[in-house]
Amino acid sequence: MNVIPTTGLFWGILSLYVFFVLGAGLFFARNNKSTEDFFFGGRRFSWWLIGMSMLATGVGSHSFAKYAAKGFEYGFSSTMTYMNDWFFMPLLLFGWIPIIYYMKVNSIPEYFERRFNTTVRNLSTVTMLLYLIGYIGIGLLALANLLQPILGWEIQTIIIIVAIISGTYVSLGGQTAIIFTDFLQGVILLFAGLLIFGLGISYLGGFDLFWDSLSITNKLPLADFNSPPDFNFVGIFWQDGVVGSVGFAFMNQAVIMRFLASRSVVHARRATMMNVLVFLPIGTLAVSNSGWIGRAIANRFPDVISESANPNGIFTIVGSLVANSEPIFAFLVASVVAALMSSLDSQINASAAVAVNDVYTPLAKNPSEKTKLRISMFTSAFVTFIGIQAAFIFSQYGTIYEAHGAFHAIVTPPMVTVIFFGIFWQRFSSRAAIMTFVLGSIFIILGEMYPYELITPFAHGTEYIADRPYSYIKALYNMVACSSIAIIVTLLSKKPIDYSKITGLTLWTIRDGQEYFKGSKVNPNKGSEISFNASLMEIDKKLDGKTVCLPQKYSNQLKGEIGDIIYISDTRWYLGGLKSTHAILGKVSDSDKILISKEVHDHAQFDFNRKIFIELEG
Amino acid sequence: MDLFSHSWLPYLYQYFFGLIIFGGGLYAVFKAYGDDFWVKYRKWIIILIWGFIYVASIHLFMTVAALENQGNYYFLILLFYLINVSILSKKIQ
Numbered sequence: 001m002n003v004i005p006t007t008g009l010f011w012g013i014l015s016l017y018v019f020f021v022l023g024a025g026l027f028f029a030r031n032n033k034s035t036e037d038f039f040f041g042g043r044r045f046s047w048w049l050i051g052m053s054m055l056a057t058g059v060g061s062h063s064f065a066k067y068a069a070k071g072f073e074y075g076f077s078s079t080m081t082y083m084n085d086w087f088f089m090p091l092l093l094f095g096w097i098p099i100i101y102y103m104k105v106n107s108i109p110e111y112f113e114r115r116f117n118t119t120v121r122n123l124s125t126v127t128m129l130l131y132l133i134g135y136i137g138i139g140l141l142a143l144a145n146l147l148q149p150i151l152g153w154e155i156q157t158i159i160i161i162v163a164i165i166s167g168t169y170v171s172l173g174g175q176t177a178i179i180f181t182d183f184l185q186g187v188i189l190l191f192a193g194l195l196i197f198g199l200g201i202s203y204l205g206g207f208d209l210f211w212d213s214l215s216i217t218n219k220l221p222l223a224d225f226n227s228p229p230d231f232n233f234v235g236i237f238w239q240d241g242v243v244g245s246v247g248f249a250f251m252n253q254a255v256i257m258r259f260l261a262s263r264s265v266v267h268a269r270r271a272t273m274m275n276v277l278v279f280l281p282i283g284t285l286a287v288s289n290s291g292w293i294g295r296a297i298a299n300r301f302p303d304v305i306s307e308s309a310n311p312n313g314i315f316t317i318v319g320s321l322v323a324n325s326e327p328i329f330a331f332l333v334a335s336v337v338a339a340l341m342s343s344l345d346s347q348i349n350a351s352a353a354v355a356v357n358d359v360y361t362p363l364a365k366n367p368s369e370k371t372k373l374r375i376s377m378f379t380s381a382f383v384t385f386i387g388i389q390a391a392f393i394f395s396q397y398g399t400i401y402e403a404h405g406a407f408h409a410i411v412t413p414p415m416v417t418v419i420f421f422g423i424f425w426q427r428f429s430s431r432a433a434i435m436t437f438v439l440g441s442i443f444i445i446l447g448e449m450y451p452y453e454l455i456t457p458f459a460h461g462t463e464y465i466a467d468r469p470y471s472y473i474k475a476l477y478n479m480v481a482c483s484s485i486a487i488i489v490t491l492l493s494k495k496p497i498d499y500s501k502i503t504g505l506t507l508w509t510i511r512d513g514q515e516y517f518k519g520s521k522v523n524p525n526k527g528s529e530i531s532f533n534a535s536l537m538e539i540d541k542k543l544d545g546k547t548v549c550l551p552q553k554y555s556n557q558l559k560g561e562i563g564d565i566i567y568i569s570d571t572r573w574y575l576g577g578l579k580s581t582h583a584i585l586g587k588v589s590d591s592d593k594i595l596i597s598k599e600v601h602d603h604a605q606f607d608f609n610r611k612i613f614i615e616l617e618g
Numbered sequence: 619m620d621l622f623s624h625s626w627l628p629y630l631y632q633y634f635f636g637l638i639i640f641g642g643g644l645y646a647v648f649k650a651y652g653d654d655f656w657v658k659y660r661k662w663i664i665i666l667i668w669g670f671i672y673v674a675s676i677h678l679f680m681t682v683a684a685l686e687n688q689g690n691y692y693f694l695i696l697l698f699y700l701i702n703v704s705i706l707s708k709k710i711q
Binding site for chain 2: 076083084086087088089090091093094095207208211212216217219220221222223224225226233234237241242269273274276277278281424507508510511
């Protein structure tokens, strides 16, 4: 195997980056006082921070391997799965996000218990852990494939080393570390993606030469409708565009935790909008363009990159070719490591959240916060270990794309169907949810056993390949099977008399969610934000919980009522909410000082020589 | 070479089903939130519809650029993207 030559400078830059990431994890670990901090960063971050960290989570290392490979093989159509997420936005922004935020749902299994029952929760916990651990395994495998041309080591060795590094810093840092390092990694990733594009264009001699080096089919943004079997539009539309999009936005625990780490529902919506409309188009360019550059070079200079080049490693091959300088090449490789870290850390942390909230806590019965935090850290390390085993299993598949496709097609459809019907159809019952999981899985297995008989009617003319039947379009069959079971069983079940137990948990009762979140009637008045010097604040040890008492003039300005939820934060926007917290408005203070409880201060860690603002949550 | 199955057919298929999913979702949200949804969330609804048009337009420009072999259309796409960033940055503050 050919190994790309590197020197000590290359390894020095790469190591520096890794230590920087580890250091950031340790630095932010100081803020973890509870599992809410560890998993949700205290629910206080601004939209821009959340949006960028969502991008870094979505654009994982497997993206560099998968989409650059497809860009090399098929051209601009490698972008199509990044540009079709908008269809679900009304339901996501005004259905799912307010439900999970206002109802304080910590994990998808927890939602299932509250919406249905314990059996559905247990079924979903197993599915969710499989989904997340599978993601960790795919991420590890993808990075190993990308680094192998440089390291020349065995894939298994690379998997173990990167897993240890990722697992360590997530176990120590938690969600706050992830959000901040993800933000940084997101920026690095976009910059590196644009850099390789610029260098590639320059290598080819300008944009016109790049454009002329590609065929018309290379330049079309969508793949051919139903051929070839390994990359066709209709299959990928249903697998990635529909099942994958719903799976990622509605079911992926790491993304759910980003929504919950936002300072409010409005900020979670803003983050999602900016992510899809602003960050993702650059993200798709960043992950795909090395493949396009590789294709243009292969078409123009076949002796430099041959047709037989391994598409999975095309990023590294193109990077080493166009960088023309070792520090730049090291930076490009570091950006891939960043992409791996940012998706792996999120999935590891999310797996730990599910394991602690949905497995440990119900079994241990009222464990202390300290014990839960310790278990969270231990679990992060443990799921990383299991993720290594998953990566070893996936490495037996032919390509990463195939491994990822097989994993998605089997695990996702029943869960996605239950979430979707659970949110949007009040009548969808617990029995129907259980049957969707159980019978849906049976139909999926039958589809795997008899693909020609069962999936062909859904295939839209896609060619049947006996050893890899209907890689993508089987997602449509699986969705139709699961949805049919959900609808039939619900219609055959007795219509519930009242829906009071699921108030706030479906789209149709969403307006009750805000009241649940607050714990009392929502205050319809909204005054203006107040700002003041932090020196005006005083810690009052007599105040319970997270209480803040305002003097009369500020109380009038805010138009708040006792028991209202307020957001109190340092005014420096670039902190993104790191020094902030939510609190409960107490009675009007007799003094001129703004009285805050010790818990408020401990959580927000305000600097007393800075400016602070308070606004009503709403 | 007939490129219909590689260009307009997937485009029409994607935005036909996309419109059903998007429109169905918007309709469901309108029904669930009641009469004051438009009044309370007008800005968000406009951005949602704008987002749909924006994504469909990007694919449209890319398809035309490929079929007519006009690389300079990508400068228009870039301009369109920058206008979008500018609008969103102002509107969602």
